[in-house]
Amino acid sequence: MPAPLHSDPIPFITLPNWVKAATVCGFNIEPIFARLGIQTDLLHLEDATISAPVLGQVMEACVAASRTQHFPFVLGETFAFDYLPDIGTFLATAPTLRDATRVFEWVRELINPMIDIRIEESGDRAALTLAGQGTVTGQDRYFVESLFAAVVKFGRMLASEVEAEARLQFRYAPPPYAAAYEAYFRIPVRFGEPRNALEIPRARLDAPLEGGFAKLHAQARVRVEQRLAEMPRRTGLIALLESRFEDRPRLLGESLKTVAAHLCLHPRTLQRRLRDEGETYAGVVDRVRYRLALRALQQADIDLETLSEQIGFSDRRSFTRAFKRWAGVSPSSFRQRREL
Known part of the structure; x- marks a missing residue:
């Protein structure tokens, strides 16, 4: 799923997707990558980034x-x-569409914080809306098209019948190839609307899905969140905050005001800038604590009391409760599984 453009370097973990799409479209993307100086290292794909202008x-x-x-x-x-x-x-095991939209939080973390899809509900209609996107350039339009092509694809996968009552809205004027939209999406499309959104009946958000599988769904969530916790951010204020916490783990137990002072920011400024990047202060603290705990639990010589104190918890009991929320098991059980 590609990304609307913004100023920070963008993770390019989706590189294989671009290669696959080019093949389907009948051309070789390698010369394009070579001409633009794009590194193609699948062995370290999780570290790959690309600048917004080059991606455009x-x-x-x-x-x-x-x-x-x-x-x-x-x-x-x-x-x-x-x-x-x-x-x-x-996604495949989600009990409802509303539950499946949790994926958009992960997309913001993995791909681009500007891919900010939110649920807006009014009356009997609901919309998966792309936040922002005031003035849309030609390049931006291509990324919006790709994003909603993916959203519609996964929507059909989860609930094929929903497309009969769905419609797409785009903020920009009809492009020269506007007729291709309805031919491709096979649902009504409107241009010049107040938002970029996929609109569906509100009741569909909470209707049971045939693929719902609660146990596998919960296990997949834990595995995804564990993987994300292990992947530090590389750009923006979130990356700076995570780096500061990793250098000084005891700051994790300090107040937002104290941490903001370490960053030479007003507390409200810190909160606002994190919100602009699609994150909360508590969310960053949670993720870094989880990451540091995962690393530490692979060391047999660290006791849980010491670990709790190191990552800013008041006591072991508080740490254990938090870890169970993150991983679904206690720290002791997690360590035992790793040792098997």
Whole structure:
């Protein structure tokens, strides 16, 4: 799932998806990557990043190279969570569409904080809405097209009947190829609307899905969150805050005001800037504590009392409660499983 453009470097963990989409569209993407100086290292894909301008150039080059299909549609249609299959399992086993939308939180963390899809509900309608996107350029439009191609794809996978009552809305004017939208999406499409959104009946959000499988769904969530906890952010204020916590773990037990002072920020400024990046202060604290606990529990010589204190908990009992919430098991049980 590609990303609307913004100023920070963007994780390029979706590189294989671009290669696959280019193949479907009948061209080789390797010369484009080579011309733009893009490193293609699948062995360290989780560390790959790309600048927003270069990603835009890749998109434009792919659109120009594709002679049979509209590349952004194909990029969204062929998207899969190849790099983290547990997300695919989480989606496939979701009990409701509302529950499945948890994936958008992970997409913000893994791919781009600007992919901010939120549920808006009014009357008998609900909309999966892309936040922001005031003035949409041609490049941005391609990324919006790809994003909603992926959203519609997964929506059909989870609840095929919902498309009969769905419609798409886009903020921008109809592009020259507007007729291709309804031919591709097979649902009503409107341009010049107040938002970029997929609108569905509100009741569909909480209707049971046939693929619901509670046990596997819960297990997949734990595995995804564990993987995310192990992946520190690389850009923005979140990365700076995580780095400061890792350098000084005891700050995790301090107040937001104290931590903001360490960053030379007003507490409200810290909260606002984190919110702008799609995160909360408590969420960052939780994730770093979880990451440090996972690392420490692989060391046989650290006791839980010491670990609790090191990552800012008042006592072992508080740490154990938090770890059970994160991992679904106690720290002791987690360590025993790792040792097997």
